[in-house]
Amino acid sequence: MRNSQESETDSQQQNMQEPQEAPSEENPYYARTYRKVSEPRTENRSTEETADNTAREPAGEKKNSYSSYQFATPVPPEKEAKKKKNTSGAARKLGFAAACAAVFGLVAGVVFQGVNYVGNQLTPEENTQIAQAQLTNSSTASSDSSSQGSVAQVAANVMPSIVAITSISVQEIPNYYGYFFNYGGGTQEQETESSGSGIIVGQNDTELLIATNNHVVEGATSLSVCFTNQDGTAASSQSDVENTSSDSGSSTDLEGGTAVTAQVKGTDVDNDLAVVSVNLSDIPEDVLNEIAIANLGSSDDLVVGEQVVAIGNALGYGQSVTSGYVSALNKQVSSDDVDGTFIQTDAAINPGNSGGALLNMNGEVVGINSSKIASSSVEGMGFAIPISRAEPILDELMNRETRQKVEDESQAAYLGITCINVTSNTEEMYNMPVGVFVSSVEEGGPAAEAGIQQGDIIQKFDGTTVQTYDNLTNQLSYYQAGEQVEIVISRAEGGQYQEQTVTVTLGAKSDAQSSAQDSQNGQ
Template sequence: MRPATTLLALTAAAAFGGFTATALHQTLDNRAQAAPAPMQPAPMPQPLAASLSPPPASTQAAPMPSLAPMLQRVMPAVVSVHTQQRVRVRNPFFDDPFFRRMFPQVPQERINESLGSGVIIDAAQGYVLTNHHVIEGADEVSVSLADGRTLKAEFLGSDADTDVALIRIAADDLTELPLGDSSALQVGDYVVAIGNPFGLSQTVTSGIVSAVGRSGIRGLGYQNFIQTDASINPGNSGGALVNLRGELVGINTASLNPRGSAAGNIGLGLAIPTALARSVVQQLVTVGEVRRGTLGIETQALNARLARSLGLDEAQQGALVTRVHPDSGAAAAGLRPGDVVIAAGGQRIANPLMLHNYEGLQQVGAKVALQVLRDGKQINLGVALREQPRALDGASLDERLAGARLAELPEALRQARGRGVLVEDVAAGSRAAQNGLRRGDVITATSAGNFDDLAGLRATMARPPQQLVLLIVRGNVQGRLVMQ
């Protein structure tokens, strides 16, 4: 009886399992209810293009967003700037006539070449805007247009302190880029950078405005930069930063990268705003040089101790006026030592560097509205900036400096050195030369007193000391010179 019982159980289980499997199959596969498809002849193979379905009509009607139409108008105005500079090779062996006679074919000079970018801003005049550092020291400058033409360029002028240069080409059928209002830019606005990075012509990168009015960057002169995350690399210098309307809002000038350009772009690009470039170009075209106005004051940083002594909050920021030069715009406006400048032209002033940077970007005759703290109260003063000489002869200050030509520090050097005056030249055999003064020295103070710039040196030397001692920086070495 046991084998028969086992066989009956297995038969029942098999029947139940088959029923269960059939039910699950019908539940998971809807095709169980579908009618069998009628037999059809096999279709003929179709070409790939014919087998692809066209996009929906709604997709065809709505064009994809693209910068291409704007760039087609803009890119012909962006050019390549190629420079050549002849540099004499210094080889001590060729001081000997014997070696020069034995090796007459050895070159005694080499040609340094560099490549940058530029922007045509006036097609009728052929004006091309670029960076000063792109054409600095060049013996020859040529411009390559987007249509393949290469033309020699004429140097019209440049301003090292703002890194702006203007050159001119003579050609027909040029495309110019209209200047936009860079002062209207806001953080988050879309911008496009166009240039020739690493020698690759007509390269476009895009991004947004990351900051405006960027300053405080060592070694870059007067600063009021547009910061963008659009990629700016070597060769982009002098190229265009444009808004989405195709207007020039900036001249690409630098990329911040602690590891250098070899590390690649990290999204910290700087451009000179067109509002600043327009002012520089106007002066270069009309007078051939840039003339800057000055307030005629010297200042120092405001710290907690000084703030307390002036009856101000310890956290107060500003530029404390320490000296007002006679016959200056500040003197005429009534500015006094002890005043604290907290705003200029509507811009907040937190320290002397910010005031100096703002001042250096203004033209001669510009009227500046200052907000000043005096005796703990805020007052408003209007100052008309006056021109100060950028260089003078040492003999006009003191006969012991005769033969030396003194000049304002270039802004890139001032950013690195701080205050001081540059010895621009020293005549051979002059009294200054006999006293040990050399070209390139930076005078940072004298026994007559401290000073910030050339005007300050002239003020301290109004009463020359009996013994004149100069504190100078030569290279990276600081020392003293006793002037006889």
């Protein structure tokens, strides 16, 4: 029901829109505006009736029809309805197409996996393949501070690629009884054990190849390697097998892990690099599943201030992790073991870390830890061989023939010379090349037969650089009597040392001892 206020409003609208004619009941405008107050308001019905009355009105009485259209309820255009209907149909078509695409993708994925499975079953791998160490991609972890090239993540990914190396060597020590008690005298031999580290850098059909420093394996009479789990503990075999089927190697379960016999495959004295090999058949299967081959990066991309991680067998206590920064690049260093340019870092590198890995924050090897300089007046400075310089040398060493030390004395080889080391002072004073100075040559011996003379300087033995007498005797211990080797010598001619290569047929050490005994007996 309308109230009095609404009636006044309708009256005002009537005055504004009412035509000049007096209102009458026949006028449609009147029918809408001047209905009784007590009459209920049915706006929709009134509007429809007004439209019908207008339609039935004679042609001569339509002069007021404009007013009735002002109050008619607008009817939506038919075109809009059709448009809405078409939009709904397009949506259904789009949904159907998406469903078809999803079904097709699912079927294609199932078929692809099935083909891969069948292919793997038909073409199984014949050789044992060691897994590749995971990389730590810092660019994809920028939002997570716990994994943004973190030291912990780098260590976990690379630890299975690091090994501990134990070297047994024989050293001659003075016999002091001769000085104090006039008894014995001379020297006596004593076995010593030293520790180092290594990096798994590759494999071939029969061997696992490990990079390390030359000074870690130099002079070793025996080598053993202990592998590492991801958590840094020594990898141990679950089997009770102590020796494998290999004649040249064995694996032993020790308290600190499984120790596997290793052999020196090749060395480079100048660059303090070496490659050690382990027979795959000597490594227990469960240990093989734990280890991984390291990823080699580029030391050329390093910048001063970049964070690095060092992993190694510090002090022989097992693998440990230290972190620091690149302090300097191409640092010239000279020491007893090495002489060249190195990466300097403040990451702690202690005895036993030699041969271990220096890593960037992606988990790539950028250097091989080589030496540590320390004194009472400075903090320790760690140095590593740049991997970009070491990699081609390691590739050449890995392709060499693996040799076993000759244990049978009757088959041991000898050259028939005596020699002394060319010291750094002698080298500078006389402008002599680095090597071993031949002080005497045994008449009729293998060296004399090959043309080696007194005063020559031996620089290489069968492709391996020789810097000291120990280098030469260590290399010779891997060769049998009767083998032919090439020796590079430097000979002074006209005041200048000229390099030349001679071929030597190695003699038997037992024959040399017999000849020496005969000489002493006057025969």
